[in-house]
Amino acid sequence: MKASEKARKILETLVQISSQAEVNWLVRRRNALLVGSGSPVAGSGTVTSYSVRIQRNGRAGTAGSEGGGHPALIAENAISSARTGPDFTWDLPSESPSTAHFETRGKLPDQGMVLNFARELSSCADAAFPGTLLNARVSWGIDGVGIINSQGCVGEYSRNRVRVDATVSSATEDGLCRRSSHFECTCLPDPPTALRWLFPALSRTGVPAETVVGRKPVLFAPPALGVLLQAVRTGVSGRVLLDGASWLAGRTGDCVLSPLLTIREMPLHENGASSAPFDSEGISTSNKALFRNGVFKGFVFDLASGSEAGLPSTGNAGKNLGGHPMPVCTNITVDTGNGGTLEEMAGRIGNGVLVSGILSAEGSDAAGGGMLLDCGTAWSISGGEITGKLVNCLISGSAYDILRNVCDVGSVQQRTGTDLLPCVTAEGVRIR
Amino acid sequence: MQENRERAERAVQASEADFVEVRLERILTLELAQIGRRGGSVGPVQREGCTARALVSGRWGYAWSSGFNCIEALIDRAAGSAVAAGKGSVSFTTVSPERNSFIPGSSEPFTGTPLKDKAFLCRHYCELLGMTNPGASARVDYSEVLRDRVVVNSTGTSIREVEELCGLRMQAALPGNVTASRSIAHRGGLENLRHREDLVREMTEDLCMRTNSSGPTPGYVPAVLGPELTGMLVHEAFGHLAESDVLVQCPALGDIVSPGRRVGAECLCITDDPTHFTLPGSCSWDDEGTRGTRTSLVRGGVVKSRLHTLSTASETGAAPAGNARAWGTGSTPMARMRCTLLEPGEGDRDSLLTSMENGVYLKGCLGGATDMERFSLIAESGWTVRRGKIDRPMGPVVITGNVFDVLKNIDRVGEDIQLFGNMGGCGRAGENAIPVSYGGPHILLTAIRIG
Numbered sequence A: 001m002k003a004s005e006k007a008r009k010i011l012e013t014l015v016q017i018s019s020q021a022e023v024n025w026l027v028r029r030r031n032a033l034l035v036g037s038g039s040p041v042a043g044s045g046t047v048t049s050y051s052v053r054i055q056r057n058g059r060a061g062t063a064g065s066e067g068g069g070h071p072a073l074i075a076e077n078a079i080s081s082a083r084t085g086p087d088f089t090w091d092l093p094s095e096s097p098s099t100a101h102f103e104t105r106g107k108l109p110d111q112g113m114v115l116n117f118a119r120e121l122s123s124c125a126d127a128a129f130p131g132t133l134l135n136a137r138v139s140w141g142i143d144g145v146g147i148i149n150s151q152g153c154v155g156e157y158s159r160n161r162v163r164v165d166a167t168v169s170s171a172t173e174d175g176l177c178r179r180s181s182h183f184e185c186t187c188l189p190d191p192p193t194a195l196r197w198l199f200p201a202l203s204r205t206g207v208p209a210e211t212v213v214g215r216k217p218v219l220f221a222p223p224a225l226g227v228l229l230q231a232v233r234t235g236v237s238g239r240v241l242l243d244g245a246s247w248l249a250g251r252t253g254d255c256v257l258s259p260l261l262t263i264r265e266m267p268l269h270e271n272g273a274s275s276a277p278f279d280s281e282g283i284s285t286s287n288k289a290l291f292r293n294g295v296f297k298g299f300v301f302d303l304a305s306g307s308e309a310g311l312p313s314t315g316n317a318g319k320n321l322g323g324h325p326m327p328v329c330t331n332i333t334v335d336t337g338n339g340g341t342l343e344e345m346a347g348r349i350g351n352g353v354l355v356s357g358i359l360s361a362e363g364s365d366a367a368g369g370g371m372l373l374d375c376g377t378a379w380s381i382s383g384g385e386i387t388g389k390l391v392n393c394l395i396s397g398s399a400y401d402i403l404r405n406v407c408d409v410g411s412v413q414q415r416t417g418t419d420l421l422p423c424v425t426a427e428g429v430r431i432r
Numbered sequence B: 001m002q003e004n005r006e007r008a009e010r011a012v013q014a015s016e017a018d019f020v021e022v023r024l025e026r027i028l029t030l031e032l033a034q035i036g037r038r039g040g041s042v043g044p045v046q047r048e049g050c051t052a053r054a055l056v057s058g059r060w061g062y063a064w065s066s067g068f069n070c071i072e073a074l075i076d077r078a079a080g081s082a083v084a085a086g087k088g089s090v091s092f093t094t095v096s097p098e099r100n101s102f103i104p105g106s107s108e109p110f111t112g113t114p115l116k117d118k119a120f121l122c123r124h125y126c127e128l129l130g131m132t133n134p135g136a137s138a139r140v141d142y143s144e145v146l147r148d149r150v151v152v153n154s155t156g157t158s159i160r161e162v163e164e165l166c167g168l169r170m171q172a173a174l175p176g177n178v179t180a181s182r183s184i185a186h187r188g189g190l191e192n193l194r195h196r197e198d199l200v201r202e203m204t205e206d207l208c209m210r211t212n213s214s215g216p217t218p219g220y221v222p223a224v225l226g227p228e229l230t231g232m233l234v235h236e237a238f239g240h241l242a243e244s245d246v247l248v249q250c251p252a253l254g255d256i257v258s259p260g261r262r263v264g265a266e267c268l269c270i271t272d273d274p275t276h277f278t279l280p281g282s283c284s285w286d287d288e289g290t291r292g293t294r295t296s297l298v299r300g301g302v303v304k305s306r307l308h309t310l311s312t313a314s315e316t317g318a319a320p321a322g323n324a325r326a327w328g329t330g331s332t333p334m335a336r337m338r339c340t341l342l343e344p345g346e347g348d349r350d351s352l353l354t355s356m357e358n359g360v361y362l363k364g365c366l367g368g369a370t371d372m373e374r375f376s377l378i379a380e381s382g383w384t385v386r387r388g389k390i391d392r393p394m395g396p397v398v399i400t401g402n403v404f405d406v407l408k409n410i411d412r413v414g415e416d417i418q419l420f421g422n423m424g425g426c427g428r429a430g431e432n433a434i435p436v437s438y439g440g441p442h443i444l445l446t447a448i449r450i451g
Helices: A003-014 A071-082 A111-128 A191-198 A222-228 A230-235 A238-242 A303-309 A342-349 A399-404 B002-014 B071-084 B115-132 B197-211 B227-242 B244-249 B251-256 B310-316 B349-356 B403-408
Strands: A020-035 A041-056 A059-066 A133-149 A154-172 A175-185 A214-220 A263-265 A288-292 A332-334 A352-360 A370-382 A385-390 A393-398 A406-409 A414-416 A419-421 A424-431 B019-035 B038-056 B059-066 B099-102 B137-153 B158-174 B178-187 B219-225 B270-272 B295-299 B339-342 B359-370 B374-386 B389-393 B397-402 B410-413 B418-421 B437-440 B443-450
Touching: A003 A020, A003 A041, A003 A071, A003 A133, A020 A111, A041 A071, A041 B038, A041 B071, A059 A071, A071 B038, A071 B115, A111 A133, A111 A191, A154 A191, A154 B251, A175 A191, A175 A414, A191 A414, A214 A222, A214 A342, A222 A230, A222 A352, A222 A370, A222 A399, A222 A414, A222 A419, A230 A399, A238 A303, A342 A352, A342 A385, A342 A424, A352 A393, A352 A424, A352 B359, A352 B374, A370 B374, A370 B397, A393 A399, A393 A424, A399 A406, A399 A424, B002 B019, B002 B071, B002 B137, B002 B158, B019 B071, B019 B115, B038 B071, B038 B115, B059 B071, B115 B137, B115 B158, B115 B197, B158 B197, B178 B197, B178 B418, B197 B374, B219 B227, B219 B349, B227 B244, B227 B270, B227 B295, B227 B339, B227 B359, B227 B374, B227 B403, B227 B418, B227 B437, B244 B251, B244 B310, B339 B418, B349 B443, B359 B397, B374 B403, B397 B403, B403 B410
Parallel strands: A041 B059, A059 B038, A214 A352, A332 A419, B099 B158, B219 B359, B339 B437
Antiparallel strands: A020 A041, A020 A133, A041 A059, A133 A154, A154 A175, A214 A424, A263 A288, A263 A332, A352 A370, A370 A385, A370 A393, A406 A424, A414 A419, B019 B038, B019 B137, B038 B059, B137 B158, B158 B178, B219 B443, B270 B295, B270 B339, B359 B374, B374 B389, B374 B397, B397 B443, B410 B443, B418 B437
C-alpha cells in the first residue's frame, strides 16, 4: 500500500474520534556506503513513518508509527495523548499548499559515483595534510513527504537528500589529530569542495602555539559560525518567545547584530537538504530574512504559537515523529560579504584566533545567547599568518554580542550541516 | 515478535550467503514535558523495523526496512549488495550459538500505567520545584523506551531481549542564568522514579549556592572530581579510545591503547560491565547475539583489552564480550560502551581533599564530548578548596584537556563508587545515541585545565 493511501486510511479512523485531525507521512529511501581503510560496505533501505495529531475535547493529542501500526492503535495512542495534551483552539488549514514550483536541484549519484567521490575525497585530504586517513559514510536517496487533514488540505512532494559524514585522523609529532564533520545537501559536490566544507582548515599545522587569552579578534570558519547561530535558531522561535526565554523579545525592528550580517531562513533553497514547499501543518513556506543588515525582522510561528500570539503561522512548523509541531528554521544562510577567502580574512586580522570547529557547546543558554564554547580546532593568527594550533581554547560570552561585533564577512558560502555560511570575523571575543 | 523471530530463523537458514544476520526491533517511546504550567508530549510512538546483514566472499552488504513484512527479501538484498561490491577480506569471530530470551519484569511497568499518571508525576515534581524556588522557571521531562529485539544469525544464534527503560530530567532556572538540573534513568519501571523529592531538595541547594557563586579562574589546578564526573571522564577520555572499530579508522591509536601499554598510575582500573541490570546500557546479549560479559579494560594503569565487535575481535585475536551495539532500523553494530566505570580504591572524599590541600572540588556532570584527541566536560558545580576544606562556590565549570594526559594525572582513587545513567545516551558521528551508564568513586587529579 502506498504511504498516501495508508495515511488516508489512518485519517478516516481519526475523524471518527476527533473534530480535527491531520496525518503526516515520510518515506525515506536511502542508499549508504561506508568507506575507509577496510573494504567498502554498501546498503540500502526504506523507512516509512506516520505522525498524527487530533483535536479532542479542546486538547491536542499526537502519536507516531514507523513500520507497522494499525490505524486503530495509532488513534488509541493519540486519544491517550490528548488527555494531557496542550489546548487546541485554532483551525487546521483547509487549503492545499502549492507544490508546482518546488524542485530540489541536482542529480542523485549512483554507487560507483559515490565510491569514486570517497576515494577522491580521501586523496584530497591526504594532499592537504599528508598521512591523513579519511573515513566517510555517504547516504543518499529521496524523501517522500506528505500531509492530509480533515479540513481538506492535501499536499505531497519529494526531495533529494545527500549526507556526508567524515572523520579524518592522523598521527603527528605532537600526538593524534582527529576531526569529524558532516554536511547535507541535494547532490554530491566535487571532492575538493566537499573537503573544504567539511574541514575548512585541514592543511594547518599541528604545531602548538602559545596560549591566547583575553579579548581578541576571532575568525569563525563556517562550522564554528553554525554553532553560534544555534542561538539565533532558538531565539527566533515564536514558542521560545511565548515561553519568555528569547533574548530577541521586544527587539523586532532593532539593529541587534552587525550591519554586515543578513541571515535568512530559506525553505525554498534549491540545494537545501531541509527544503520544503509546505511545513508540517500544510502551510506554504517562503524564504525570509530573519536579520537584514543586522536588523531583526521578526519571529517564526507555527499555528499553535501563532494563535497564542495573535499572529498567523509563518509556515515554519516542524515536528519529530509523533510530536507536536514547533516553530523551527530549515536551511539558514548568511549573505556573503567582501572579505574574500579565509586566508585573506586572516591576513586582515593581524593577531587573533581562527576557530574552525567547536568540540562542545553544552551548558549554553541557547535561547538567551549565553555560551561557553570549547573550541576543538583553533589556531593562533600572528602577523596575519596562521601560525600554530591552540590547545584548550575556550570562548565565553553572548552569541548575540559576538554577532554584533562582526567586522568582516567572507565572500564564499560553505555548507555546514544544512546551512550555507561564509567565514566571519568578530572583534573583542573573550577567550579564556 | 515470536512469530517474526521464527520467520527470521527460517529465512537465515535458507540463505546461501557465507554468513547472515537479522535484527528485528520494536521500539515504543513516549516523552512528556511539563514546562511551568504547560504540558506536552511526543508520542506514544511505535517503531518496527528489520535490518539484515550478509557476508559474501569477504564483503558485507546490508539492507533495512521499516516493518517486518520483507525479512526474506532484505536478506537477498543484503547478499546482493555484498556480491556487487566484489571480493574482500572481512573476517569475523564466531561465538557459541545461543537460543535464549530475557524478558525481565518490573514492579510497576510503564506499559500498564496510564499516560495521565506519568504526566501527573512530571507535574508533581515541576510544581515542587516552583514552590521551593520562588521566581524560578521549572521544567520536568519524562521519557520511556520499551525495546523488544531479536537477533538471529546463520551460526544458529537466536536471542530475544526486552529492555524497559525510563527516566526523568528536572531543570530549574533563576533569572541571571542560574540553573540546576538532575537526570536519572533506570532499566525497569516507574517504581524507580517515584519518591525522588530528594532531587528537588538537592537542586534547591544548588540554586541557592550558585546565586552566590563567582565563576572559576581559568588555568591548570589540582582537582578532586565527584563520582558522576569521574564516570564521565573515564567514558570520554578512555572509553571511546577503547572502541576497537575506531582503531580501524585510525591505526595510530592502536599503538597508544594497545594491550600492555601503560596509560596511567597503578590506581587506575577501568571496567566495562553490562551486568548492572538496573542501569541503561546493560544487556544479556549484544546486537550480534554475543553474550554480554564484564570486560577489564585497564588494570593497574595498564591496558588489558578493548571493546570489540565480532569483526574487530577477529582482526586482533581478542575474545568478544558483547559490545557490538546498534540502535534503530538501518544501523549496523559498532563497538560501543555499556556501563563504563572506574574501580574503587581507598579513602573517601574528605581524605582526598585533605591530600590535595589546595585546588578545586568539582561534582555533577552536564555533558561531555571527545574527538579522541581532546575531551571537554562540564561539571555542574565547583568549589575552590583551601587547606583541604571546601571554600568558595564557583558554579558550573568546564574541564578540558588531552585525553592521553588526563589519565596519567589521576593520582588517587577513592572507595565511594556510584553509578549513573540518563536518557540522553551516547552518540557517535552519524549514528543514533545508545543508552549507556557510567560511574566511579571520587578521584584526585594532580592537574586539570578548568575554564
